[in-house]
Amino acid sequence: MKRYFYNIWETITTLMIGLGVTFGHLLRIRKGNVTLQYPEERWPQPQREIGFNLDRYNVIRSRLHVDIDDCIGCLQCSRACPVDCIKIEFVKVDKGLDIGTTSNDTKKRLLVTRFDIDMTECCFCNLCTYPCPEDCIYMTGGPNSRKHPIDYEYSTYDRSDLIFRFSNVDPDQVARLTGQNELKVGGK
Amino acid sequence: MTITWLIEWVNDSWLGFLGLPGAFILAVIIAGLAIFGLVAVHAIVAVYVERKVAAFMQDRIGPMGQGPGLHAGKWGLLQTVADALKLLVKEDIIPAAADRKLFVLAPFILFLGAFIAFVALPFSESLVLADFNVGLFYILAVSSFGVIGLILAGWASNNKWSLYGAMRSAAQIISYEIPAAISLIAVILLVGSLNMQAITSAQSGTVWGILPNWFVFQNPFTFMAFFIYFIAGIAETNRTPFDIPEAESELVAGFHTEYSGMRWAFFFLSEYANMFIVCGVAVVVFLGGWQSPIPGLMTGRIWGLFWFMGKVVFLVLIMMWIRWTFPRLRVDQLMNVSWKVLLPLAFFNLFGAGIWSLWLD
Amino acid sequence: MIFEDIKKSLDQQFPDLVLVAGEDPFHFITIALNKWSRLARFLHNNKDLKFDSLHCITGIDNGPENCLEVRYNLFSMTHRHWLEVRIELDRTDPRLPSVEQIWRTADWLERETYDMYGIIFEGHRDLRRILLEDDWEGWPLRKDYITPEFYREMPVPKDKI
Amino acid sequence: MGVNKTEEMVLNIGPQHPSTHGVLRLKVQTDGEIVTSVTPVIGYLHRCFEKHCENITYQQVIPFVDRCDYIASMNNDFGYVLAVEKLLGIEVPEKVEYIRVIMAEMNRIASHLLALGTFGLDVGAFTPFLYMFRDRERILDLFELTCGARLLYNYMWVGGLSHDIPVGFVEKTYEFLDYFEPQIDEYNNILTFNKIFIERTADVGILPVDVAINFGVTGPNLRGSGLRWDLRKDETYSIYDRFDFNVPVGQGIKGSVGDSWDRYWVRVEEMRECVKIIRQALDMMPRDGDVKAAVPKRIRPPQGAIYSRSETPRGELGFYILSDGKPKPFRLKMRSPAFTALSVLSEISQGWMISDVLAILGSLDIVLGEIDR
Numbered sequence A: 001m002k003r004y005f006y007n008i009w010e011t012i013t014t015l016m017i018g019l020g021v022t023f024g025h026l027l028r029i030r031k032g033n034v035t036l037q038y039p040e041e042r043w044p045q046p047q048r049e050i051g052f053n054l055d056r057y058n059v060i061r062s063r064l065h066v067d068i069d070d071c072i073g074c075l076q077c078s079r080a081c082p083v084d085c086i087k088i089e090f091v092k093v094d095k096g097l098d099i100g101t102t103s104n105d106t107k108k109r110l111l112v113t114r115f116d117i118d119m120t121e122c123c124f125c126n127l128c129t130y131p132c133p134e135d136c137i138y139m140t141g142g143p144n145s146r147k148h149p150i151d152y153e154y155s156t157y158d159r160s161d162l163i164f165r166f167s168n169v170d171p172d173q174v175a176r177l178t179g180q181n182e183l184k185v186g187g188k
Numbered sequence B: 001m002t003i004t005w006l007i008e009w010v011n012d013s014w015l016g017f018l019g020l021p022g023a024f025i026l027a028v029i030i031a032g033l034a035i036f037g038l039v040a041v042h043a044i045v046a047v048y049v050e051r052k053v054a055a056f057m058q059d060r061i062g063p064m065g066q067g068p069g070l071h072a073g074k075w076g077l078l079q080t081v082a083d084a085l086k087l088l089v090k091e092d093i094i095p096a097a098a099d100r101k102l103f104v105l106a107p108f109i110l111f112l113g114a115f116i117a118f119v120a121l122p123f124s125e126s127l128v129l130a131d132f133n134v135g136l137f138y139i140l141a142v143s144s145f146g147v148i149g150l151i152l153a154g155w156a157s158n159n160k161w162s163l164y165g166a167m168r169s170a171a172q173i174i175s176y177e178i179p180a181a182i183s184l185i186a187v188i189l190l191v192g193s194l195n196m197q198a199i200t201s202a203q204s205g206t207v208w209g210i211l212p213n214w215f216v217f218q219n220p221f222t223f224m225a226f227f228i229y230f231i232a233g234i235a236e237t238n239r240t241p242f243d244i245p246e247a248e249s250e251l252v253a254g255f256h257t258e259y260s261g262m263r264w265a266f267f268f269l270s271e272y273a274n275m276f277i278v279c280g281v282a283v284v285v286f287l288g289g290w291q292s293p294i295p296g297l298m299t300g301r302i303w304g305l306f307w308f309m310g311k312v313v314f315l316v317l318i319m320m321w322i323r324w325t326f327p328r329l330r331v332d333q334l335m336n337v338s339w340k341v342l343l344p345l346a347f348f349n350l351f352g353a354g355i356w357s358l359w360l361d
Numbered sequence C: 001m002i003f004e005d006i007k008k009s010l011d012q013q014f015p016d017l018v019l020v021a022g023e024d025p026f027h028f029i030t031i032a033l034n035k036w037s038r039l040a041r042f043l044h045n046n047k048d049l050k051f052d053s054l055h056c057i058t059g060i061d062n063g064p065e066n067c068l069e070v071r072y073n074l075f076s077m078t079h080r081h082w083l084e085v086r087i088e089l090d091r092t093d094p095r096l097p098s099v100e101q102i103w104r105t106a107d108w109l110e111r112e113t114y115d116m117y118g119i120i121f122e123g124h125r126d127l128r129r130i131l132l133e134d135d136w137e138g139w140p141l142r143k144d145y146i147t148p149e150f151y152r153e154m155p156v157p158k159d160k161i
Numbered sequence D: 001m002g003v004n005k006t007e008e009m010v011l012n013i014g015p016q017h018p019s020t021h022g023v024l025r026l027k028v029q030t031d032g033e034i035v036t037s038v039t040p041v042i043g044y045l046h047r048c049f050e051k052h053c054e055n056i057t058y059q060q061v062i063p064f065v066d067r068c069d070y071i072a073s074m075n076n077d078f079g080y081v082l083a084v085e086k087l088l089g090i091e092v093p094e095k096v097e098y099i100r101v102i103m104a105e106m107n108r109i110a111s112h113l114l115a116l117g118t119f120g121l122d123v124g125a126f127t128p129f130l131y132m133f134r135d136r137e138r139i140l141d142l143f144e145l146t147c148g149a150r151l152l153y154n155y156m157w158v159g160g161l162s163h164d165i166p167v168g169f170v171e172k173t174y175e176f177l178d179y180f181e182p183q184i185d186e187y188n189n190i191l192t193f194n195k196i197f198i199e200r201t202a203d204v205g206i207l208p209v210d211v212a213i214n215f216g217v218t219g220p221n222l223r224g225s226g227l228r229w230d231l232r233k234d235e236t237y238s239i240y241d242r243f244d245f246n247v248p249v250g251q252g253i254k255g256s257v258g259d260s261w262d263r264y265w266v267r268v269e270e271m272r273e274c275v276k277i278i279r280q281a282l283d284m285m286p287r288d289g290d291v292k293a294a295v296p297k298r299i300r301p302p303q304g305a306i307y308s309r310s311e312t313p314r315g316e317l318g319f320y321i322l323s324d325g326k327p328k329p330f331r332l333k334m335r336s337p338a339f340t341a342l343s344v345l346s347e348i349s350q351g352w353m354i355s356d357v358l359a360i361l362g363s364l365d366i367v368l369g370e371i372d373r
Helices: A002-027 A076-080 A171-178 B003-012 B014-057 B079-089 B100-120 B135-143 B146-156 B160-191 B196-201 B220-236 B261-286 B301-323 B331-360 C003-013 C033-045 C106-117 D049-053 D058-066 D073-088 D094-122 D127-147 D169-192 D195-201 D209-214 D220-224 D260-284 D337-343 D354-364 D368-372
Strands: A064-066 A086-092 A110-118 A137-139 A163-165 A183-185 C018-023 C027-031 C053-061 C068-075 C082-089 C095-097 C120-122 D009-013 D025-031 D034-041 D304-312 D315-323 D331-335
Touching: A002 B014, A002 B301, A002 D169, A002 D195, A064 A110, A076 A086, B003 B014, B014 B079, B014 B100, B014 B261, B014 B301, B079 B261, B100 B135, B100 B146, B100 B261, B135 B160, B135 B196, B135 B261, B146 B160, B146 B261, B160 B196, B160 B220, B160 B261, B160 B331, B196 B261, B220 B261, B220 B301, B220 B331, B261 B301, C003 C018, C003 C027, C027 C033, C033 C082, C033 C095, C053 C106, C053 D304, C053 D315, C053 D331, C068 D315, C082 C095, C082 D304, C106 C120, C106 D337, D009 D354, D025 D354, D034 D354, D049 D058, D049 D331, D058 D073, D073 D094, D073 D304, D073 D315, D094 D127, D094 D169, D094 D260, D094 D354, D127 D169, D169 D260, D195 D260, D195 D354, D209 D220, D220 D260, D220 D315, D220 D354, D260 D354, D315 D337, D337 D354, D337 D368
Parallel strands: C027 C082, C095 C120
Antiparallel strands: A064 A137, A086 A110, A086 A183, A110 A163, C018 C027, C053 C068, C068 C082, D009 D025, D025 D034, D304 D315, D315 D331
16 A cells, blocks of 8 residues: 555656656757757857867768879779779870879879769778878868868769769870770779 | 527528528538637647647757748748648548548547537637536547547558557547546536536635635645546547557557548547647636636636636646656556556545535535 | 686596687687587586577688588686687588577577578577578578579669769 | 457567667567567668678778667777787777777767667657757767767777877867766656656566576676676776776666666666766876877788677677688678677567567667678
């Protein structure tokens, strides 16, 4: 009998405490609100204490971008990729020809005819960006904002739009520079 | 403004050529439309309020919109309207294996149960559609009519989850009718009438000096009866912590798993209508109906309506508050609460109230 | 108990049980297939050993020319010692006694090994595929497994670009 | 009474169901509301993790390990890199160890928050779930600040970390801990000591300790059964021996030892211990040092096999790695704690009601990504 009434008493008190907690939140909604109203407000909003200042990032995981002019076709990124979403093909250029240098003053020896990244397969592990000797593959935004601004929505209507083709070499140029169509296909 | 008054009014107006039967039909249609309007508006407002209240309790801000166009009005005020429109134009799906006729019928039966109970609710001193002398009994009787709709819905869907939901809700509603009714009897005992207006009038004046002479304050037994009735009422409307018939995490959506579009909206509508009925009865029986909380102040027809609605909304808000705080009971615990806690307490209350009234005499 | 003691007590109980005992870089014993059932019961029940926790069952395919292998990692919660038991199996008809009724956790772990390698655990009460579909063909983790072109007439996806 | 039995019905809970925590299917045999047998059917999320690992290098395995237990990726990474480092025999710098411990414990809090929140959701409490997600979000924010990712981090590398912690991380973490500790009391007020919640979970799904060991149940589920067993204490790895913390166990405060409430309570208490560990680690952490100093250029472990285990929020995560001296693992077996935890479900949920089965499932805290791999 005592247990019966104790149970009722315990029920009433604990439920009242619970009601108190929710009521407190109901009253403190202005301070406690955590909703971010997406189209009006966007995520990195330091003034709202949600998220952090972009300068404070070490790294950001976002869309991959390649500065193709700096690429020397070393295939390091393609080898590092665990899901094989980077496809690179290149042509060897004759020794005498000059096809420019990268921003690190490395002389380019290979003409990258194809540099495709399938972002639908990308797992955002960031492993491809570390081995790059020229720092030309990186994820947009964050600490790399000055190289390429962030693609905030990063959404398309068509899946095929998520396959990014970076190479800007046209076939005529390949023939002119090499004099032959001997393509050495890279990638795994 | 009873239904008789309405019939006479129609008969006396330029529509008099219809004769008494025609006037009767017209009056019933007018009254029905008025109730339906009230139910619909209440549902729309209550859904909005519920979403906001829930959101605020959970540190969210709920439906929002900050301008015209695709947004649902400022502060999301038009959110439920938009939802209702969406439900209206949604595809109506009837599962191939369902019992077609019953499947179509079930939501209307459920809604009807909530709908016809409104007839006897006294909204104000003179605003009650049918002021019968068995008003309270009538409301209790017809509001359990809806359970037939629930069982039909669960059965006709031909879905195991729905069946479970329906069976649970049948057991639940039948169990909770009893403590609810017995706690109301404690008040009926004191008033000596089942007439809703008579119960309201019995609560005029003051008690303990300052408090209004409502039954919730009048004596300790009716005070307890109020809580018993309110808890049982929450159970009757299938809301958390007694929402086992639709128990989202167990039964997907319980009896309305297979429903969509407007048919589903009728389930929703009747849930909110049921909430209104339960709170309305609680207000009339325990909280002085349309009487002002400060006796003598702000009385009159319009104020009466205001007080009645205000009290109902207050109780509905408490229901929401409870819903968004508690976990759900298990089905056997639910029965335990009803039969082993609420029912003995209700009987004890009835007994106490009887002694109290004898002692007062 | 350290490994040497465990081995000593095993040698006492079952002479010529242990085929190989080595370090790779951790201690293990390789045993003959037919002794496993009795050994398991002994390891579980013996008071000094009391390997009450079977941690992991690993199936291994040593290549199309070599044998299949099953490795058991046993641990004693009371005495806190480890033992790795290795059993080598014939590739064409891999069978070994089940320990599902000794360590109940072996139930699912053995089913998983069966699912991936086709190793049949005799005496298991419910030996079905666990992760793959019941009608899956082949044993995926064997080294000579060839990915099918179709599964139930659905093509198996390939690289897009 | 015994004859009063209705026809049994098979109820398929899942693969699409609000409270199966992923794509799990439970074949439940029911007699009215009473459950007579439960058969979990798994594999809907099978992604050939182990087959995949045989075709990629040790470094590339880490993103896939992340995706196994996606709720506690840091802990999974930790377990994996410990195994590979043991195989390689490399020592990592002091600072790396501290950062790893901080990250692992933070993720443990985040994981427990999710476990408790969804457990609340399973028994019908919606609001605590959102409170817990709100706080989990702050941890994820900290992770995002550190490594750019919110869920699948790929932060711990073999021999080091992908990045040093950013400027202001330590302060932000202290701030978070100060904010978080009082929140635990709030969860207790709204959920843990709520009588309805106690009624739903206490004495429900009792898992006796011998059954737990025999079924290989580990982690908070085992501790909920009353056994003081935590790898961080009992088989210390990394630098856990330097910290002062307790191992909470289920004591049957509201029911019997090993019931669902105890498993819940162990997680609540563990969050407090995590806070303690993080505080100590932040205090003791060396402020400078190269986190990539010990990262090997090429990971080619010597021939051999290793079984290494670590304590994740779900229990003991074991990796059996067989190396043949090539840059790719010859065989990598992951022994996932949730796998064994789910296998005990059919044992402990017989005779309970449908609602209880889901409550027990919630209290076991499974992640289907790890079970199906």
